[in-house]
Amino acid sequence: MGIYEKQVPDVVIKRLPRYYRYLSELLKMDIKRISSGALSQKMNVTASQIRQDFNYFGGFGQQGYGYNVEYLHSTIGEILGVKNGNTAIIIGAGNLGRALANHDSIGKRGFTILAMFDNNPSIIGEEVNSTKIYDVEELESFISENRVDVAIIAIPKNHVQEVATRVINAGVKGILNFAYTEIKTDKKVAIENVHITDSLMTLSYKLNLERTEY
Amino acid sequence: MGIYEKQVPDVVIKRLPRYYRYLSELLKMDIKRISSGALSQKMNVTASQIRQDFNYFGGFGQQGYGYNVEYLHSTIGEILGVKNGNTAIIIGAGNLGRALANHDSIGKRGFTILAMFDNNPSIIGEEVNSTKIYDVEELESFISENRVDVAIIAIPKNHVQEVATRVINAGVKGILNFAYTEIKTDKKVAIENVHITDSLMTLSYKLNLERTEY
DNA sequence: TAGATTGTTAATCGATTAACAATC
DNA sequence: TAGATTGTTAATCGATTAACAATC
Numbered sequence: 088m089g090i091y092e093k094q095v096p097d098v099v100i101k102r103l104p105r106y107y108r109y110l111s112e113l114l115k116m117d118i119k120r121i122s123s124g125a126l127s128q129k130m131n132v133t134a135s136q137i138r139q140d141f142n143y144f145g146g147f148g149q150q151g152y153g154y155n156v157e158y159l160h161s162t163i164g165e166i167l168g169v170k171n172g173n174t175a176i177i178i179g180a181g182n183l184g185r186a187l188a189n190h191d192s193i194g195k196r197g198f199t200i201l202a203m204f205d206n207n208p209s210i211i212g213e214e215v216n217s218t219k220i221y222d223v224e225e226l227e228s229f230i231s232e233n234r235v236d237v238a239i240i241a242i243p244k245n246h247v248q249e250v251a252t253r254v255i256n257a258g259v260k261g262i263l264n265f266a267y268t269e270i271k272t273d274k275k276v277a278i279e280n281v282h283i284t285d286s287l288m289t290l291s292y293k294l295n296l297e298r299t300e301y
Numbered sequence: 302m303g304i305y306e307k308q309v310p311d312v313v314i315k316r317l318p319r320y321y322r323y324l325s326e327l328l329k330m331d332i333k334r335i336s337s338g339a340l341s342q343k344m345n346v347t348a349s350q351i352r353q354d355f356n357y358f359g360g361f362g363q364q365g366y367g368y369n370v371e372y373l374h375s376t377i378g379e380i381l382g383v384k385n386g387n388t389a390i391i392i393g394a395g396n397l398g399r400a401l402a403n404h405d406s407i408g409k410r411g412f413t414i415l416a417m418f419d420n421n422p423s424i425i426g427e428e429v430n431s432t433k434i435y436d437v438e439e440l441e442s443f444i445s446e447n448r449v450d451v452a453i454i455a456i457p458k459n460h461v462q463e464v465a466t467r468v469i470n471a472g473v474k475g476i477l478n479f480a481y482t483e484i485k486t487d488k489k490v491a492i493e494n495v496h497i498t499d500s501l502m503t504l505s506y507k508l509n510l511e512r513t514e515y
Numbered sequence: 516t517a518g519a520t521t522g523t524t525a526a527t528c529g530a531t532t533a534a535c536a537a538t539c
Numbered sequence: 540t541a542g543a544t545t546g547t548t549a550a551t552c553g554a555t556t557a558a559c560a561a562t563c
Binding site: 192196237284289 | 321
């Protein structure tokens with residue numbers, strides 16, 4: 088605990104959701120236990136890496152037996168904060184914002200969507216999947232009256248920095264940013280970017296490779 | 302070239318779109334040249350890394366001068382295939398598919414969206430941002446009649462594997478997958494996943510960190 | 516108990532950073 | 540030419556893989 092605790096490498100954290108996903112599937116298939124070897128084959132990683140990753144958190148297995156799927160799943164879920172009752176707002180009620188509001192996956196990861204915000208008067212007051220769209224002018228007052236952990240930003244990039252600064256100042260603890268720009272802040276806020284076009288360009292590079300290298 | 306060419310590490314490729322983005326901004330600001338040192342400060346990486354990264358492709362700079370922004374921008378663009386005239390289809394005309402069709406960023410990265418596909422009869426024939434929605438049954442015939450490089454999959458996960466197999470068999474070279482599942486194939490296809498919920502969970506973990514560790 | 520498989524240490528590999536000679 | 544900055548080699552750091560003793 089505290090700053091002296093061995094910091095878990097970012098690269099390990101990024102792998103946890105994938106473990107969580109595979110364990111969910113095993114659970115659904117009613118598989119009770121799994122060894123690092125068996126899991127490594129399914130996930131196409133090394134058994135060593137799996138054991139190393141889990142051991143950053145103390146090790147959840149049992150020698151000679153393997154891992155209890157349900158226990159492992161719920162423990163990784165806890166590490167990722169699925170049970171923390173986090174809350175979120177979605178800023179931007181365009182197609183992307185609506186896609187997110189309609190997706191049940193956000194709820195499944197433990198997030199409750201409290202509200203959406205937009206600056207288009209003609210849709211303010213509407214509901215998307217029973218989440219109300221508020222005027223973006225009400226951002227600060229809403230955040231001050233409700234505990235909002237995360238702001239999901241799904242608006243065009245030209246307004247992103249301004250809106251981000253506002254929600255950060257209002258006390259939000261994390262931002263999930265879908266816009267093609269990076270948010271600058273000197274406050275201690277967790278920021279996670281989903282740069283769709285970056286993925287598209289990486290894919291574009293790979294297409295090229297297929298053509299020219301093999 | 303060929304399989305003997307020094308393979309560029311994946312981690313370098315993933316950084317290229319970010320360079321590209323920053324260089325676009327410099328271009329807009331009418332900045333003609335930049336040194337690795339100056340760029341490193343802007344992007345918050347080391348100058349060493351920038352020079353190493355660029356040198357995987359032969360080095361585009363000039364000693365004592367730095368890098369010509371326009372040249373560097375266009376060269377990285379070329380590496381990423383922005384000028385290859387790639388084509389794409391979007392499978393799924395729900396909110397996410399529409400968000401993608403409406404976003405001009407896909408076009409800016411050199412992709413032309415040829416068509417959208419959906420299985421909902423009531424929207425087939427509609428146009429989204431002047432892209433027509435076809436019946437998903439026409440997937441194969443469309444791909445056989447048009448050169449389709451990439452399929453962007455934006456449908457619920459239960460149909461993803463089936464649709465992916467179909468487009469791969471029909472000859473698509475790459476897939477951008479937005480569904481919360483991984484596509485299996487033994488064909489040589491480039492697959493890039495955008496797992497939004499994984500990002501959300503990583504963010505969730507970081508929220509936790511803020512609270513308990515500092 | 517014997518067999519299996521973890522937790523963990525040690526070895527390897529690869530990526531990042533530092534340093535500096537080459538050169539514009 | 541002198542100064543600046545790259546391209547590139549060498550040093551460091553960190554992450555992955557291998558190995559194996561501990562133990563269920």
